[in-house]
Amino acid sequence: MNRIRNRTQRPARAGSVLLLVGILLLAANLRAPITSLGPLIGDVRADMSLSNGAAGFLTTLALLFFGLLSPIAPRLARKFGMETTLLASLLLITAGILLRTFSHVSALFAGTALIGMGIALGNVLVPALIKRDFAARLGPMTGLYSVSMNLWAAVASGLSIPLAESAGWGWRGSLGCWALLSAMATIVWLPQLRARGTAFPAGRHKTAASGIWRSKLAWQISLFMGLQSLLFYINVSWLPEILQSRGISGSTSGWLLSLMQFVSLPATFLIPILASRYRRQDVFAGAIALLLFIGYGGLWLAGDRVWLASVWVVLLGIAAGAAFSLSVLFFSLRTNQAQESAELSGMAQSVGYLLASVGPIALGLLHDSVGNWTVPLAVLVALSVCLFGFGLASGRDRKVRPAGVGSVAEQTGM
Structure with missing residues (x-):
């Protein structure tokens, strides 16, 4: 047998x-x-x-x-x-x-x-x-x-x-x-x-496709996805320039950019495993936003000490990896079926990458207009606060459903 x-x-x-x-x-x-x-x-x-x-x-x-x-x-x-x-x-x-x-x-x-x-x-x-x-x-x-x-x-x-x-x-x-x-x-x-x-399993395909864009929770997840994408591509585009403006050499700033990407990998893997064990993920989202706040704040105040800049870069890398994988996990945790997951993924990534596409350009123009990186870094600190708000909302134990058939929790905002 x-x-x-x-x-x-x-x-x-x-x-x-x-x-x-x-x-x-x-x-x-x-x-x-x-x-x-x-x-x-x-x-x-x-x-x-x-x-x-x-x-x-x-x-x-x-x-x-x-x-x-x-x-x-x-x-x-x-x-x-x-x-x-x-x-x-x-x-x-x-x-x-x-x-x-x-x-x-x-x-x-x-x-x-x-x-x-x-x-x-x-x-x-x-x-x-x-x-x-x-x-x-x-x-x-x-x-x-x-x-x-x-x-x-x-x-x-x-x-x-x-x-x-x-x-x-x-x-x-x-x-x-x-x-x-x-x-x-x-x-x-x-x-x-x-x-x-x-x-996808048989279900409300057309209703899900049309209703997802009217869901408050779907927009909160989309903006969480969008802000983390925007911050990541800003980091990739401008972090070496920001570090060089603080007195760090070009070769060292390039190495620190690579460091940021590699230290993100453990968090990228571990956060979905840990977060999926809980009904709520708002604590994880809050911790990610806090790391970003500290990292950007540290760069804002940092001088030319490489070891200290490395600390801020490591915090940004951990937060970036965790934020990406958590946003992807939301596509599954906040939906009931694969069809809804695909619709939410499509919406969130549409919003996210359209935001990301203008982020590096907008920050570069802001730098050119003010002539320094202090104001752009202050904007990044403010964006980490916004990510905190959308992360807390996305992390609550709710499901995205089409308009008209949503759960009581989503309709009442509980």
Whole structure:
């Protein structure tokens, strides 16, 4: 009897392991094609004769597609299936990576647009897939997904210049090599097409899609997601400049930016596991906002002491990793089914990445207008207070439901 049971259970376990590997590889491709570009932007600008504004728009273009395409992703999953839509996500990313290595400027921007489209689909649908297929292990799976995404983002950022210069591949080869990672993920993902079925359990699909945008709780989660995204991309864009304005050297400030990304990884993994054990997550959200408040406040008052700046950067990194994975966890904890999770994910990431796309530009313009980083840092301290408010609201034990059928807790604000 045990042998029969083992035979019947092996395929299910093997399928789950293959799905897990597929999710981790898919997650690895949701940031690396973007973060690999940043360190090479000077070489790209010089080789393609781009202005500073045009070069900076490359990252903004990807974020805009994140925001604009996110609400459409659940509809595509309903029509074509979750697995097929995620395969299309990987194919778009691979095509975009290869296209932007061509010699024409239009190919560079078109490739970036394709990458943005592909990542937008993956951003929205992977959390919903975890909600659907790993409902009993939401915390660990969300942590693994988030760590894979952020780990490869940091690796891609760190390897870009060595691959371009030390390996002699140039900026095109350095950017193009990430097509190997996306192609590998595509191959591993292909078996999932055989298991595809209904993207979401039968339910109130149309009602959920229309009602999610009228939910107060959905907006609170979306703004929590949006503010943490905005702060992350501001950190990536301007932290070295802020540190240099405090008297820290350029090479050291670059190292501190890498430190910020790597120290975020443990928190990225652990926070979903810990937070999913409780009915409320407002304490976790409050702690994250407090770390951001202290970190930005420390930079505001900091001098040129590297060890002290490292403390503030570490606090910002821990908070950034925890905030991202907690916001992703909310997509599952605050919904009843995978369909609602996908709709909430699409809404929150649309709001989040549209905010993130204007954040670095707005802070740069503010710096130019006042001539220092003191006022922009004060704004970042204020934004951490706003994150605190939206985090407390998002962390309460409630569910997002379509308008008209919401829970008493959501309707009354209890």
